[in-house]
Amino acid sequence: MNLANGLVIGAPRSGSGKTVITLGLLAALRRRGTTVAPAKTGPDYIDPAFLGRAAGREAVNLDPWSMSPHRLKSLAARHAGDALLVVEGVMGLYDSAADGTGSTADLAELLDLPVILIVDADRQNQSVAPLVAGFANWRVGVRIAGVILNRVASSRHETMLVEALAPTGIACLGAIPRNPALVIPERHLGLVLPGEIDDFEPFLATAASAIGDYVDLEALFALASPLPQAAEEPALLPPLGQRIAVARDAAFAFAYPHLLDGWQRQGAELSVFSPLADQAPPVDADAVFLPGGYPELHGATLAAATTFKTGLLAARERDALIYGECGGFMVLGEILIDKSGQPHEMAGLLPLITRIDRPKRILGYRRLIQSGALPWPVQLNGHEFHYSSARQSRLPPLFQASDARGAALPPMGAAIGRVMGSYAHVVDAA
Known part of the structure; x- marks a missing residue:
């Protein structure tokens, strides 16, 4: 070969x-x-x-x-x-x-x-x-x-x-x-x-x-x-469901190809939809993935996307797993306040208010221990990169977190049943 x-x-x-x-x-x-x-x-x-x-x-x-x-x-x-x-x-x-x-x-x-x-x-x-x-x-x-x-x-x-x-x-x-x-x-x-x-x-x-x-x-x-050849391929992160709806447009552009490809290679069916075009996830989806991106640049459009938000609520009611990372996590909240101070109504699936207000970006690798319903190993590796902050009611966090050196960080994200998210972008199992 x-x-x-x-x-x-x-x-x-x-x-x-x-x-x-x-x-x-x-x-x-x-x-x-x-x-x-x-x-x-x-x-x-x-x-x-x-x-x-x-x-x-x-x-x-x-x-x-x-x-x-x-x-x-x-x-x-x-x-x-x-x-x-x-x-x-x-x-x-x-x-x-x-x-x-x-x-x-x-x-x-x-x-x-x-x-x-x-x-x-x-x-x-x-x-x-x-x-x-x-x-x-x-x-x-x-x-x-x-x-x-x-x-x-x-x-x-x-x-x-x-x-x-x-x-x-x-x-x-x-x-x-x-x-x-x-x-x-x-x-x-x-x-x-x-x-x-x-x-x-x-x-x-x-x-x-x-x-x-x-x-x-x-x-x-x-x-x-x-290139060297690996003796064997490590186990992939399991798919979020059998039929996964993935948000993809200018507001949700940050999804790692190796994860999506890995889910498909394990037999999951992926479909894409655009919240900015006011599209709802397909009604047969048993999981919805909202990747990161730039929702703060499209706050008014997302606030007016009633079909999208109604579709998320319907997915929750049929017990689909709904998972948001960073920008997707922000959209699962109640309000997103953009850089100009303008509030925009989001999906409201998590009691969360996010605001673009940090003078410096929050970034770094993260060691994560999950306590939600994600079908992944307990220990995960990921990273964090954002300028926004989140204010939320007392909710079970999605992750316990530490930085690259192993120093403990505040718990990350939130989970209510099968609706969950955080600022972390998960890359692989630890």
Whole structure:
């Protein structure tokens, strides 16, 4: 059996241009006829949406903190198939969770894949050499196979950078000139979604042309290494029901593909519906999943979605399991107060009021112990990322929680019978 090849795109720090260059690489490789399988390191919903658009197929998350080594190996191999797996890293190459694990370097070492380091060359020249050499020699088992220089000022600047890198023995695969057109808009949870950018396709074409013009794609392709094969695939999280209705639109865009795919592989039937279009979950659904997203940007539309809210009430009355994560949890409450202070009436299935009021985001990995009706193992791994706060009546929490270091956190979420939710996004069993 032929093994799929892969590589990891990393950087010394966030803001180096890693996402834009990865998008350009995916699109440029597709132009030359290479089938690519995109993936993102760590917990992220927005970057994978961009990666999927660029690759022409869905991206998956490979999270070395939340997922076991066997899960990562089996998921990477299954997702790649016979394509080239291109994994975008997160933050800086060696940046990790608070407990020191879960970095892009951890993933690259586990999968034994080479790292292409994206270096922002703005306002430096010869100093690029000790920077790259330091990253390359920091840890045995992490292979920096090549460098792509970004935001290069001129051909003279490029020459100085390439000459400085020569003694490191690490191939310089290309140098991307400064280009103000290669910028993606941002919003409070990160990048906006690709469907919200009117000129995304022209932007992607510009990124692909930049990569095609300035990066040696043949040399990059030759650096890819075979993916390891997992001895056996770990048990998947069981499906929420046999017939699961999944909310999917601009307000509910944050669902992990590996979970949905895993449910289908275990025999569950999935259907999608749009609360923003005032659609109710199908009447035969025995479970409803409200993923995270941006409900606070669509408060008035959701408040007016009477068919959707009536459908949720009907699902509760027929004892369907109803589960909301983060934005979905907010919509299960009574009131959502947006950033301007405007209240919006939500579904009212949980006695909960949420408000976009935090000056800083709440984020981090979470170790979870569930006490609700979720058909999952008691111990779970997930993460939290939001700017809102919740005020709720005294209710049984859905999770006991601790952070990545194991420090106890306040209980999370709420559960009333088979209606439940929290700010946590569950990734896998612990």
